[in-house]
Amino acid sequence: MDSALFSLLFFFFVQIAAGVAPIVWPQSKWLAGLILWFSTVAAVICLIWFGYSQGWVSMAIGAMGQRYVGSALLLLGIGAGVIGLSLIAAGDSKKDEATTIRIGAFTFGRRIYCESMAIKSSNGRETDFFENSFYLVVGNQTEDGKTLKRMQARVHWVEAPVLLATIKDTTASETDVRHGELAFFMVGRIVSSKAVGVYKGSSVVEDDKLKSYEVNVPAKALSFEVWSHETKRQYGLGQMPNRNHVWQIPVVISADDQKSVNVALRIDMSDQISPVTLQVE
Numbered sequence: 001m002d003s004a005l006f007s008l009l010f011f012f013f014v015q016i017a018a019g020v021a022p023i024v025w026p027q028s029k030w031l032a033g034l035i036l037w038f039s040t041v042a043a044v045i046c047l048i049w050f051g052y053s054q055g056w057v058s059m060a061i062g063a064m065g066q067r068y069v070g071s072a073l074l075l076l077g078i079g080a081g082v083i084g085l086s087l088i089a090a091g092d093s094k095k096d097e098a099t100t101i102r103i104g105a106f107t108f109g110r111r112i113y114c115e116s117m118a119i120k121s122s123n124g125r126e127t128d129f130f131e132n133s134f135y136l137v138v139g140n141q142t143e144d145g146k147t148l149k150r151m152q153a154r155v156h157w158v159e160a161p162v163l164l165a166t167i168k169d170t171t172a173s174e175t176d177v178r179h180g181e182l183a184f185f186m187v188g189r190i191v192s193s194k195a196v197g198v199y200k201g202s203s204v205v206e207d208d209k210l211k212s213y214e215v216n217v218p219a220k221a222l223s224f225e226v227w228s229h230e231t232k233r234q235y236g237l238g239q240m241p242n243r244n245h246v247w248q249i250p251v252v253i254s255a256d257d258q259k260s261v262n263v264a265l266r267i268d269m270s271d272q273i274s275p276v277t278l279q280v281e
Helices: 003-024 026-053 056-060 063-097 207-216
Strands: 100-103 106-109 113-120 126-140 148-157 160-164 175-177 182-192 198-204 223-227 233-238 247-254 261-267 276-280
Touching: 100 276, 106 276, 126 148, 126 175, 126 207, 126 261, 148 182, 160 223, 160 233, 175 182, 182 247, 182 261, 182 276
Parallel strands: 113 198
Antiparallel strands: 100 106, 106 126, 113 126, 126 182, 148 160, 148 175, 148 247, 182 223, 223 233, 247 261, 261 276
C-alpha cells in the first residue's frame, strides 16, 4: 500500500478513536481533544501528500506553487494546534470556574443535584413514572477553617409556611458541616415520565397519589412538590398543559454565627435536562 494512503487511513482511524474515547473513559476528554486536533491536521497533510504521490497536485500547480503550498500547510498545522490547545484549556478552565459559587462562608454547587427513582405501586406494580428529587448543594468555605454549626436551608413561598429542607438520606433539617465538606438539602421533587438525575432504584407511592400521577403526567400537568423535613408533601407549584410557567423559590441558607445567604431556585418544568437551576443575586 502507498505510504501516503496508509498514513491517511491511520490518522482517520485515530480520529475515530479520539471521538469515541471520552464516551468510554470520560477522564480522557482533554487528551482525546488534543489527539483529535493534531490527527485532523495530520490527515489533511497526508491527503495532500497522497495527492502528490498520485500526481494530482503536480498537474494543478507548478514548482513555485508547491513550495507555497507546503509552507502554508506547515503554518496551518502549527496554527491549528495552538488554537486547539488554547480552546481545550480555556474550556476546562471555564468548566472548573463554573463548578461552585462562593458567598461569604458558604459555597454553592451551580448545578442542582438530582436523583431519580422508578415509581412502583403499593403492590409492586411497575409504572412509567420517575420521582426526581432535587438537592441544593452547600459547602463550608470559612476562611478560618471552622465547622459551620447547625446549617439549615429555609424554603420560602407566598402564603405558605417557611419549610426547613431535609438533609439527604435523613429526616434531619440541620447539620454541622466541617471545612471543605458539603451538605445536600432536598428542596423538592418532580414526578415525570423521564429520569432527570442519577438513577437510584425504585420508590413505592401510595395508590391514591399514583392515580393523580397517571392522570396528570401524561397530560404534562407537572408539579414541583415541596416537602417538609417530616417527609410530607406540603404544596406543589404546578404547570398547566401547554402553558409553561417559570417559578422562582427563595431559599435562605444559615448557620450559627454566620451571615445568612439568600439564593433562589428557578423552576422550569419545560426544561427536560435541568428543570431546577440555582440563581444568586
